[in-house]
Amino acid sequence: MKNAFPFARHVMKLVGSRRSALERAHGRLVLLGAFFALAFILIAARLVDLTVIQGDAFRRDGGVEIGATLAESVDPLPRANIVDRNGVLLATSLETPSLFVDPALVRDPAALAAALVRALPDVSYGDMLQRLQRKGRFVWLSRNLTPAEQYAVLEIGSPALGFKTEYRRIYPQGDLAPHIVGYTDVDGRGLAGVERSFDNLLAAGEKTLELTLDVRVQHILRRELSAAARTFSATGGAGVVLDIETGELLAAVSWPDFDPHFPGTADRTALFNRLTLGVYELGSTFKIFSTAALLDTQRGSLGRQFDARAPLQVGRFTIADYHPEKRMLTVPEVFMVSSNIGAALMGEAVGTERLKAFYSDLGLFSPARLEIGEVGAPLIPSPWRDINTLTASYGHGIAVSPLQMVAAASSIVGGGTLVRPRLILGRGAEVCDPAPCAKTAVRVVSPETAHRMRQLLRLVVAQGTGKHADVPGYMVGGKTGTAEQPAAGGYSRRHLISSFVGFFPMDAPRYAVFIMLDGPHGTKESFGYATGGWVAAPAVGKVIAAMGALLGIAPENPARGDMAESLSQYVHVEGESGVHASE
Amino acid sequence: MTPLFSRTDNSVLSRWWWTVDRGLLAAVGALIVAGIFLVATASPPVAERVGLSPYHFIIRHLMFLGPALMILLGVSLLPPRWVWRLASLGLVASIFAMVLVLFVGTEIKGAQRWLPMPGFSLQPSEFMKPAFAVTAAWFLAFQKESPRFPGNKIAVGLFALVLGLLVLQPDFGMSVVTSAIFGVQLFLAGLPWIAVGGLVLLAALGGVGAYFGFAHVRSRVDRFLDPESGDNYQVDKAIDAFQNGGAFGTGPGQGSVKLSLPDAHADFIFAVAGEEMGLIAVMALTGLFAFIVLRGFSRAMDSSDLFIVLAVGGLLTMFGTQTLIHMGSSVHLLPAKGMTLPFISYGGSSLWAVSFGMGMVLALTRRQIRRGGITRGRR
Numbered sequence: 023m024k025n026a027f028p029f030a031r032h033v034m035k036l037v038g039s040r041r042s043a044l045e046r047a048h049g050r051l052v053l054l055g056a057f058f059a060l061a062f063i064l065i066a067a068r069l070v071d072l073t074v075i076q077g078d079a080f081r082r083d084g085g086v087e088i089g090a091t092l093a094e095s096v097d098p099l100p101r102a103n104i105v106d107r108n109g110v111l112l113a114t115s116l117e118t119p120s121l122f123v124d125p126a127l128v129r130d131p132a133a134l135a136a137a138l139v140r141a142l143p144d145v146s147y148g149d150m151l152q153r154l155q156r157k158g159r160f161v162w163l164s165r166n167l168t169p170a171e172q173y174a175v176l177e178i179g180s181p182a183l184g185f186k187t188e189y190r191r192i193y194p195q196g197d198l199a200p201h202i203v204g205y206t207d208v209d210g211r212g213l214a215g216v217e218r219s220f221d222n223l224l225a226a227g228e229k230t231l232e233l234t235l236d237v238r239v240q241h242i243l244r245r246e247l248s249a250a251a252r253t254f255s256a257t258g259g260a261g262v263v264l265d266i267e268t269g270e271l272l273a274a275v276s277w278p279d280f281d282p283h284f285p286g287t288a289d290r291t292a293l294f295n296r297l298t299l300g301v302y303e304l305g306s307t308f309k310i311f312s313t314a315a316l317l318d319t320q321r322g323s324l325g326r327q328f329d330a331r332a333p334l335q336v337g338r339f340t341i342a343d344y345h346p347e348k349r350m351l352t353v354p355e356v357f358m359v360s361s362n363i364g365a366a367l368m369g370e371a372v373g374t375e376r377l378k379a380f381y382s383d384l385g386l387f388s389p390a391r392l393e394i395g396e397v398g399a400p401l402i403p404s405p406w407r408d409i410n411t412l413t414a415s416y417g418h419g420i421a422v423s424p425l426q427m428v429a430a431a432s433s434i435v436g437g438g439t440l441v442r443p444r445l446i447l448g449r450g451a452e453v454c455d456p457a458p459c460a461k462t463a464v465r466v467v468s469p470e471t472a473h474r475m476r477q478l479l480r481l482v483v484a485q486g487t488g489k490h491a492d493v494p495g496y497m498v499g500g501k502t503g504t505a506e507q508p509a510a511g512g513y514s515r516r517h518l519i520s521s522f523v524g525f526f527p528m529d530a531p532r533y534a535v536f537i538m539l540d541g542p543h544g545t546k547e548s549f550g551y552a553t554g555g556w557v558a559a560p561a562v563g564k565v566i567a568a569m570g571a572l573l574g575i576a577p578e579n580p581a582r583g584d585m586a587e588s589l590s591q592y593v594h595v596e597g598e599s600g601v602h603a604s605e
Numbered sequence: 606m607t608p609l610f611s612r613t614d615n616s617v618l619s620r621w622w623w624t625v626d627r628g629l630l631a632a633v634g635a636l637i638v639a640g641i642f643l644v645a646t647a648s649p650p651v652a653e654r655v656g657l658s659p660y661h662f663i664i665r666h667l668m669f670l671g672p673a674l675m676i677l678l679g680v681s682l683l684p685p686r687w688v689w690r691l692a693s694l695g696l697v698a699s700i701f702a703m704v705l706v707l708f709v710g711t712e713i714k715g716a717q718r719w720l721p722m723p724g725f726s727l728q729p730s731e732f733m734k735p736a737f738a739v740t741a742a743w744f745l746a747f748q749k750e751s752p753r754f755p756g757n758k759i760a761v762g763l764f765a766l767v768l769g770l771l772v773l774q775p776d777f778g779m780s781v782v783t784s785a786i787f788g789v790q791l792f793l794a795g796l797p798w799i800a801v802g803g804l805v806l807l808a809a810l811g812g813v814g815a816y817f818g819f820a821h822v823r824s825r826v827d828r829f830l831d832p833e834s835g836d837n838y839q840v841d842k843a844i845d846a847f848q849n850g851g852a853f854g855t856g857p858g859q860g861s862v863k864l865s866l867p868d869a870h871a872d873f874i875f876a877v878a879g880e881e882m883g884l885i886a887v888m889a890l891t892g893l894f895a896f897i898v899l900r901g902f903s904r905a906m907d908s909s910d911l912f913i914v915l916a917v918g919g920l921l922t923m924f925g926t927q928t929l930i931h932m933g934s935s936v937h938l939l940p941a942k943g944m945t946l947p948f949i950s951y952g953g954s955s956l957w958a959v960s961f962g963m964g965m966v967l968a969l970t971r972r973q974i975r976r977g978g979i980t981r982g983r984r
């Protein structure tokens with residue numbers, strides 16, 4: 023640009039302004055660059071945050087799950103199986119799809135609800151409609167669908183619906199042992215039985231739980247118990263098969279029972295475990311304890327006589343026999359004919375303190391120790407007066423769970439050391455050969471007393487009230503029990519608890535078999551009797567006959583002689599009518 | 606070994622090689638290569654989902670890439686004067702096409718943006734952006750050159766025209782990018798700070814207006830601010846992808862989130878990169894984009910031509926804004942907005958348009974023989 027140029031000043035100004043505009047543009051470009059640099063740094067920082075900081079936690083939680091979009095990403099381990107002693111499945115977990123909805127994705131709740139009602143058999147339109155419109159991003163619609171149901175839901179094709187794999191608890195044996203095995207809720211939490219008491223262990227899903235039950239024996243017991251209950255129109259019943267040597271429960275039944283898949287629809291009385299949770303006044307089976315106490319305290323020999331000629335008056339109470347003998351009775355006779363008067367006198371002879379201590383030693387005063395939570399606490403007279411000693415001697419005024427009674431009786435019969443019933447199969451150190459090592463070392467009666475008691479129990483079956491329980495060759499022993507149940511204003515003559523506890527083979531007792539019926543009614547075949555000898559003893563006999571063969575116990579030659587015969591010197595039977603087949 | 610281009614060789618190609626910003630060129634090349642890999646890994650699930658061959662998008666991407674490279678290199682050969690001539694022609698053509706789109710366009714996902722062509726669809730607004738950036742830059746710069754020329758007014762008028770056309774489609778994302786381009790250019794051209802503040806205010810008002818005026822904008826923003834209020838499926842998935850990828854990624858082809866992302870090959874390809882390549886690779890990718898923007902700016906700093914400063918500033922703002930919106934959507938720093946990642950995402954129109962834009966950046970940032978001013982038009 024030359025100064026001579028006519029518009030020099032103008033051009034200079036122009037150039038100047040251009041220059042300053044350029045400089046300003048450069049300056050502002052730096053600002054712009056700084057802005058972009060900052061923005062990219064922000065992105066980079068967010069990337070570090072997402073991938074490394076949040077990413078670690080994300081991957082720890084299980085990472086990406088293809089298909090399941092909104093559900094929690096961690097799959098639960100399937101709940102562990104429960105099996106019987108032979109490995110037969112009692113409870114297992116099946117993988118099933120469960121349906122949920124993301125309500126935010128639902129466009130037409132009414133149409134979707136209608137489609138769901140068509141696809142799923144057990145949902146209602148109103149319930150679905152309400153769930154589809156809930157707040158939040160995850161609402162369960164239906165759990166544990168069948169493949170056919172899942173297919174029907176997939177057919178709907180709504181993007182709002184999703185499936186999550188869950189495990190449904192299946193009990194292949196159905197209602198065989200629901201009170202022992204228990205059941206779970208829809209989320210797989212144990213609610214009853216072993217399912218509840220071993221909930222954490224089972225939920226961990228690592229180890230199969232082995233029970234002592236033997237489904238074959240369980241089936242036999244349940245069959246005979248329910249048959250007897252139906253025959254005699256009982257309202258309920260309980261039964262147990264106990265291995266006296268080891269304390270293992272081979273079978274444990276409470277009747278009526280229920281389908282553990284649908285505990286919610288079951289009757290309240292069916293859910294109730296009568297064997298371990300229910301406590302009852304069991305009646306004459308308690309004479310095992312009072313007689314053993316008498317024999318063990320050496321206060322009398324078998325020949326000692328008790329006056330059963332007239333009912334016993336104690337204060338305002340009268341103790342009478344069901345079928346009065348109206349004579350002096352020896353100990354075996356008292357036991358055999360199940361004389362309440364005689365038993366009460368025996369208890370008196372033992373003495374209150376001794377009898378209480380003995381009952382306590384047998385574990386009758388505290389809840390049984392068992393691996394399930396459904397264990398009933400016994401009802402003990404409080405305060406314990408002398409009259410209680412008399413009644414407790416023949417099983418009245420004291421209520422215990424049937425299992426407790428069977429375990430206590432087994433402790434005496436098994437040789438005098440305490441038997442602790444158990445449900446979980448021991449492994450490792452506990453298993454030894456020969457088996458008796460599983461017995462506890464807590465002695466309750468002497469071996470001599472145990473032997474006497476075996477003879478007495480055999481006598482009951484051979485000649486007394488328990489004849490119907492006899493199985494040729496298995497030398498069954500046992501004791502009947504029939505107890506009137508407490509009702510408003512006293513005891514009801516009509517509501518009985520009739521039971522029989524049997525042991526076999528009596529020369530070396532291995533198994534205790536017990537059946538109890540609640541509220542049985544006599545039939546024509548039982549001549550109207552609803553007593554333990556008529557309703558429970560035959561059922562026990564059938565169980566023993568079936569399980570003896572099943573467990574491979576060889577029958578003995580009946581001609582070998584009966585161990586009860588040595589007691590014959592004490593038993594004065596006046597013809598066949600001398601022993602009533604009832605107590 | 607003789608070099609490909611000798612210093613003394615005075616051919617067009619040789620001159621280009623010695624004057625073009627080879628750093629910028631290398632960065633763009635790296636992006637293109639990364640794009641091929643990412644489309645190859647991200648698109649098969651998408652293709653299978655819509656019932657096409659798994660290789661459908663990969664093959665088409667490669668097919669689009671040929672013309673794209675020709676556009677990129679061809680445009681970068683042009684001298685600045687030809688750049689703005691091409692841009693203004695392109696602007697006229699794309700405005701014409703955008704008007705046409707309103708009448709004969711294909712409606713895809715609720716917006717009329719596409720012009721059906723044999724074999725593919727063309728999105729004219731993609732080409733409008735770089736063309737507009739250069740044309741507006743020229744008018745703004747020319748106003749400074751000769752104050753009596755109403756360059757500013759023409760530029761504002763052009764802006765109003767294209768913005769109107771974009772809103773009619775409607776295309777909120779493009780409107781934002783175009784506004785950003787023009788706003789930056791006004792800013793660089795020396796708009797007083799008060800007016801800059803006013804513009805920012807105006808942009809905010811425009812955003813608020815769009816929020817209340819367009820239901821889909823409102824729902825997107827609502828879902829960004831309150832994720833519980835609606836479906837954030839894509840963004841949730843994208844975040845899953847980054848978290849799953851971690852520092853080193855799941856490995857090429859090993860990602861799982863792309864299986865459930867509908868736009869894995871386009872609007873969410875950054876998330877796929879995050880999952881499969883991991884933090885280190887996405888950081889490198891982010892660095893490449895940042896490098897291109899800042900490198901371009903620094904080259905523009907060397908230029909004494911206001912037109913070049915404005916044009917490069919506008920073009921790189923377009924490039925950078927698109928990148929930031931894409932990345933910001935993927936990492937949930939911004940409301941979800943479908944925006945392709947330049948050179949990486951699948952998509953013919955966007956690839957070609959971005960090549961056109963970057964070609965112009967390369968052309969304008971070539972080392973110039975200082976002359977008085979190319980922008981003064983005919984001489």
